[in-house]
Amino acid sequence: MAQSKKNHFINPTKSPFFYGYIILVIGAIGVYCSIPGQTIGVSVFTDPVKDALGLSRNQFSNAYMIGTIISSLVIGRAGVWFDRYGARYVAFFATLTLVTTLFLCSWSVQMSEFIKNTLNNHTWWIPFSLMTCLFFLLRFAGQGVLTMASRNMIMIWFDKNRGKVNMFSSVALSFGFSSSPIWINTLIDNNGWEITWRYFAIGLLIFSVLVFLFYKNKPEEHGLLPDGDSNRTNPKEENKVLAHKQFTLKEAMNTRSFWMYGLMLAFNSFFITGLTFHVVSIFASEGFPKSDAISIFLPGSVVAVTVSTVFNWLSNRLPLKLYLYLMLLGGILASIGFLFLTTPIGKPFLIVGFGIMGGFFAVLNALAWPRFFGRDHLGAITGKIMSFLILASALAPSIFSLCFSTFNSYSLVGYLGLAFLMFLVLGSLKANNPQ
Known part of the structure; x- marks a missing residue:
């Protein structure tokens, strides 16, 4: 020292x-x-x-x-x-x-x-x-x-x-x-x-x-x-209070929580990046003007900031597993809104859904890893999670584009998203705090 x-x-x-x-x-x-x-x-x-x-x-x-x-x-x-x-x-x-x-x-x-x-x-x-x-x-x-x-x-x-x-x-x-x-x-x-x-x-x-x-x-x-x-x-x-078992990266990767939370955060990066990159084209394919496409981000940001503020404040009183399922709910709403964009529920579901995901992303990506795995190997663990997020954001624009060029529609992305989220819903049933 x-x-x-x-x-x-x-x-x-x-x-x-x-x-x-x-x-x-x-x-x-x-x-x-x-x-x-x-x-x-x-x-x-x-x-x-x-x-x-x-x-x-x-x-x-x-x-x-x-x-x-x-x-x-x-x-x-x-x-x-x-x-x-x-x-x-x-x-x-x-x-x-x-x-x-x-x-x-x-x-x-x-x-x-x-x-x-x-x-x-x-x-x-x-x-x-x-x-x-x-x-x-x-x-x-x-x-x-x-x-x-x-x-x-x-x-x-x-x-x-x-x-x-x-x-x-x-x-x-x-x-x-x-x-x-x-x-x-x-x-x-x-x-x-x-x-x-x-x-x-x-x-x-x-x-x-x-x-x-x-x-x-x-x-x-x-x-x-x-x-x-x-x-x-x-x-x-001090050790009694802070203490957590200090997981190494290998030990963390052997827990279900590491994968379920990590994959949900990666899905958020994938969906938000793909949506942002192709938003004008996505809305145009359903007959909406550019102004409608751009207009979704401000209310989505308001939802995200509200969610992150409230649930960061409550994070010491509520289990993070509840946060994970609420984030999954946001993903499901966003995927449904994405698929049914031309219906009355489409745009509201999309805005609320990606706003909820963004809000809980800010909470879970910061709080889950030190709470679950301790601080001694936090860099290695968050570095691995960061690799998931960066890879997901890198692949999103091309996958969205491939779906549209192949099927002349972005719908396949929505269906694949729903299927992946349902897998996470089931897989997360036992994704408890490893501590």
């Missing part, structure tokens, strides 16, 4: 209030700073970047998909790094990687032309391969490592109040993420996509300094306890 304090410029024990609240703020900012690597942050750049590189929409989308899939295959290793080196160093190097990648993205046209001229080859494969590599780095560092390290750090600094602090961060991030396409699009319109990516890079470079100064790994490393509890000074007493 003494060594740990030497390596920190800011000593949490000198804070006039519990340092975990600084962790809450800086960790939430860290998740927000991952936007350049999230789908919602990348999608705004799609049209200007693909046109500048001479790529078709399918080629650009496939580069994004391949880069994301590769990211999902290696993100589990970042979880191991988190357990070994802690949030501070992992988030710091993830931020620097994201900074470097954003600068490279802003120079992607020049890099592509340089490679083409060097190889005397002007095929589309060159910008395609270049963007695949850049998308891998964006998704790995942004959506993957920085998000995981920041969220895990917050959860480690709290125990009894974990649900309440997750409530505040979830609400702030929901509004922050939902508004980001607006200001990103404004920056692109005013400055161009290359300068906008450089602005992001400079902002993240400044944030990396804050990461190095304020990110802390565990309260125990600084002589503190989660929640700022000053009454637990006896280590044996």
Whole structure:
């Protein structure tokens, strides 16, 4: 512990209030700073970047998909790094990687032309391969490592109040993420996509300094306890309260809860990503205008924020298994609304359903893993779960598109979704808290 304090410029024990609240703020900012690597942050750049590189929409989308899939295959290793080196160093190097990648993205046209001229080859494969590599780095560092390290750090600094602090961060991030396409699009319109990516890079470079100064790994490393509890000074007493059996990744993967909760969260990523990516086409295929398609997101966000706020607050009083089944109910409602979009229940079911799923996703993805499996191997466990989520989000646009191009309808996605959810309903009957 003494060594740990030497390596920190800011000593949490000198804070006039519990340092975990600084962790809450800086960790939430860290998740927000991952936007350049999230789908919602990348999608705004799609049209200007693909046109500048001479790529078709399918080629650009496939580069994004391949880069994301590769990211999902290696993100589990970042979880191991988190357990070994802690949030501070992992988030710091993830931020620097994201900074470097954003600068490279802003120079992607020049890099592509340089490679083409060097190889005397002007095929589309060159910008395609270049963007695949850049998308891998964006998704790995942004959506993957920085998000995981920041969220895990917050959860480690709290125990009894974990649900309440997750409530505040979830609400702030929901509004922050939902508004980001607006200001990103404004920056692109005013400055161009290359300068906008450089602005992001400079902002993240400044944030990396804050990461190095304020990110802390565990309260125990600084002589503190989660929640700022000053009454637990006896280590044996501390273990009784915090204690949980500390599951390794292998042990966690041998439990039914790991798979049922993980697959439900992955289904949410799959459905929401596919719906967002193809929403205009989905509604157009049923005879609705673009304005109707876009209009579903605001009320859906209101439902999601309401659900996450209420159930984060109640999380210490209610079993998470109830949350899982309510999230499954949301998925079923969304799938039914998806299938019967032209009926009076279609649009309301879809909005309420994906809103419920999104709200419980914010709760379960943060609270389930430390509560079920402890904190010692949280990085490895959440890294594996993150790989499920990234893979699901990577496959969704192509699977939705394949269903439509093959059957001239998106209905098959809805039926497959219902079948998968019914499997989870049955499989989750014994998905109890392993503790």
